[in-house]
Amino acid sequence: MPPPERSSGAGPPRARRSAGDRRAQLVAIGLELLPTTPVQELTIDEVARRAGISRSLLFHYFPSKRDYYTAVTRAAADLLRAHLTPRPGAPPQEQAAGMLDRYVGWVETYRESHIAFVRGAAGGDPWVAEVYEETREALVDLVVGALQLPDDALRRQLVRAWFAFTEDLVHQWVRDPATSRPELLRLLTDVLDRLLDR
Amino acid sequence: MPPPERSSGAGPPRARRSAGDRRAQLVAIGLELLPTTPVQELTIDEVARRAGISRSLLFHYFPSKRDYYTAVTRAAADLLRAHLTPRPGAPPQEQAAGMLDRYVGWVETYRESHIAFVRGAAGGDPWVAEVYEETREALVDLVVGALQLPDDALRRQLVRAWFAFTEDLVHQWVRDPATSRPELLRLLTDVLDRLLDR
DNA sequence: CCGGCTTGCTGAGCAACGGTCAACAAGCTA
DNA sequence: TAGCTTGTTGACCGTTGCTCAGCAAGCCGG
Numbered sequence: 001m002p003p004p005e006r007s008s009g010a011g012p013p014r015a016r017r018s019a020g021d022r023r024a025q026l027v028a029i030g031l032e033l034l035p036t037t038p039v040q041e042l043t044i045d046e047v048a049r050r051a052g053i054s055r056s057l058l059f060h061y062f063p064s065k066r067d068y069y070t071a072v073t074r075a076a077a078d079l080l081r082a083h084l085t086p087r088p089g090a091p092p093q094e095q096a097a098g099m100l101d102r103y104v105g106w107v108e109t110y111r112e113s114h115i116a117f118v119r120g121a122a123g124g125d126p127w128v129a130e131v132y133e134e135t136r137e138a139l140v141d142l143v144v145g146a147l148q149l150p151d152d153a154l155r156r157q158l159v160r161a162w163f164a165f166t167e168d169l170v171h172q173w174v175r176d177p178a179t180s181r182p183e184l185l186r187l188l189t190d191v192l193d194r195l196l197d198r
Numbered sequence: 199m200p201p202p203e204r205s206s207g208a209g210p211p212r213a214r215r216s217a218g219d220r221r222a223q224l225v226a227i228g229l230e231l232l233p234t235t236p237v238q239e240l241t242i243d244e245v246a247r248r249a250g251i252s253r254s255l256l257f258h259y260f261p262s263k264r265d266y267y268t269a270v271t272r273a274a275a276d277l278l279r280a281h282l283t284p285r286p287g288a289p290p291q292e293q294a295a296g297m298l299d300r301y302v303g304w305v306e307t308y309r310e311s312h313i314a315f316v317r318g319a320a321g322g323d324p325w326v327a328e329v330y331e332e333t334r335e336a337l338v339d340l341v342v343g344a345l346q347l348p349d350d351a352l353r354r355q356l357v358r359a360w361f362a363f364t365e366d367l368v369h370q371w372v373r374d375p376a377t378s379r380p381e382l383l384r385l386l387t388d389v390l391d392r393l394l395d396r
Numbered sequence: 397c398c399g400g401c402t403t404g405c406t407g408a409g410c411a412a413c414g415g416t417c418a419a420c421a422a423g424c425t426a
Numbered sequence: 427t428a429g430c431t432t433g434t435t436g437a438c439c440g441t442t443g444c445t446c447a448g449c450a451a452g453c454c455g456g
Contacts, residue, residue: 016403016404016405016450016451016452017404018404019403019404022404038322038323039322040238040322041322043441043442043443044442044443044444045441045442045443053405053406054405054406054407055406055442055443055444056405056406056407056444056445056446057404057405057406059443059444059445060404060405063444064443064444065442065443065444118320119320119322119327120322122316122317122320124236124237124238124239124317124318124322125236129317152376153374153376154376154377157367157370157371157374157376158367160366160367160370161363161364161366161367161370162363163366164362164363164365164366164367165359165360165362165363165366166359167362168358168359168361168362168363169355169356169358169359169362172355172358172359173355176351176355178350178351178352178355179352187396191389191393194392195389198385214421214422214423214432214433214434215433216433217432217433220433241412241413241414242413242414242415243412243413243414251434251435252434252435252436253413253414253415253435254415254416254417254434254435254436255433255434255435257414257415257416258433258434261415262414262415263413263414263415
């Protein structure tokens with residue numbers, strides 16, 4: 001077994017890296033650790049060890065631990081957002097259906113990572129919670145945009161709550177599929193449609 | 199200003215207390231702190247200081263910090279559960295309506311505390327998350343019982359997801375009431391009814 | 397080739413916090 | 427009063443977030 005250090009990225013021992021590279025590497029390590037460890041609980045020591053650098057260097061790039069794991073959380077959120085964003089060409093209903101389908105796929109694929117992300121995001125730290133809020137709001141924007149809905153407060157709240165509904169149901173579904181995948185998708189779109197129809 | 203120590207409960211300085219009293223006092227202090235501090239972030243030092251005791255004594259009653267804040271979380275969950283549990287006499291629809299009404303009232307009254315509870319419960323620590331799971335499951339039982347629904351897996355999942363929907367919508371509503379309170383209640387019961395009607 | 401600049405990088409060290417342990421002392425009973 | 431139970435404490439330890447002074451790798455102008 002090779003020495004346990006330096007899991008992400010390679011190169012000669014103790015090589016100098018550009019600032020951008022380092023930041024990216026450190027965030028990547030955080031993302032790797034996300035599924036197994038709540039964001040706020042990952043220790044600077046551990047991350048530094050995996051990167052093959054000293055703690056001090058991490059603090060050189062991220063002023064505090066909070067800055068670090070907020071960056072990791074934001075990176076995770078950005079991945080999700082990018083994956084859900086529909087191609088702007090397609091027709092409205094199809095865009096929304098595609099988003100939903102990709103969302104379920106995402107949760108299926110990255111089950112633990114994603115649940116860990118939501119957990120960490122909803123939980124505890126206000127900074128992280130804020131990142132989560134932003135992401136949710138952005139996702140609501142995507143849906144509102146895709147369906148070309150009028151953008152009033154109540155409708156936004158309904159879409160957001162529907163997101164919470166979806167999130168919870170999909171999480172339960174991947175653990176215990178009480179119905180078929182197409183049924184699930186149909187049910188979710190149906191609920192949203194009825195919700196916006198009043 | 200009197201000495202800052204010993205916020206909860208009174209008595210002569212450094213009085214001996216029964217084990218039950220101490221535990222209760224410490225948990226009560228945790229509950230007081232909940233709205234302002236994420237559960238996992240409250241420090242043993244702070245709690246002990248407020249109780250007017252040494253750290254060591256807290257560790258005498260709770261083997262680890264985790265045990266302590268899990269107990270605090272469980273206490274908060276029990277309060278909510280007790281508040282929502284309907285009187286078993288009333289007719290089904292009324293029981294459910296009453297639960298919902300009391301839930302909204304609870305969030306209105308203890309806004310920050312409750313949001314903090316949900317945050318902390320959903321977030322990070324697996325032990326705390328488990329308490330939250332149990333509570334949710336118990337609440338689902340209450341609804342299923344009140345409405346006298348057949349207790350199959352899919353229906354339970356739907357009720358649970360509806361809970362997530364309700365939670366999110368009510369949280370948004372208390373921050374920005376985009377509709378009247380009765381409207382909100384009607385909307386929520388309506389969504390649940392339609393959801394179970396398929 | 398060399399002096400000097402920028403900048404990635406490190407090690408020693410501090411303070412705060414979770415957790416342990418041996419011992420003290422308050423109150424009860426014999 | 428002696429002695430037991432048990433609520434209670436202070437001293438101590440390892441970990442972890444964080445700081446700071448300084449080293450060294452690469453690049454420049456001479």
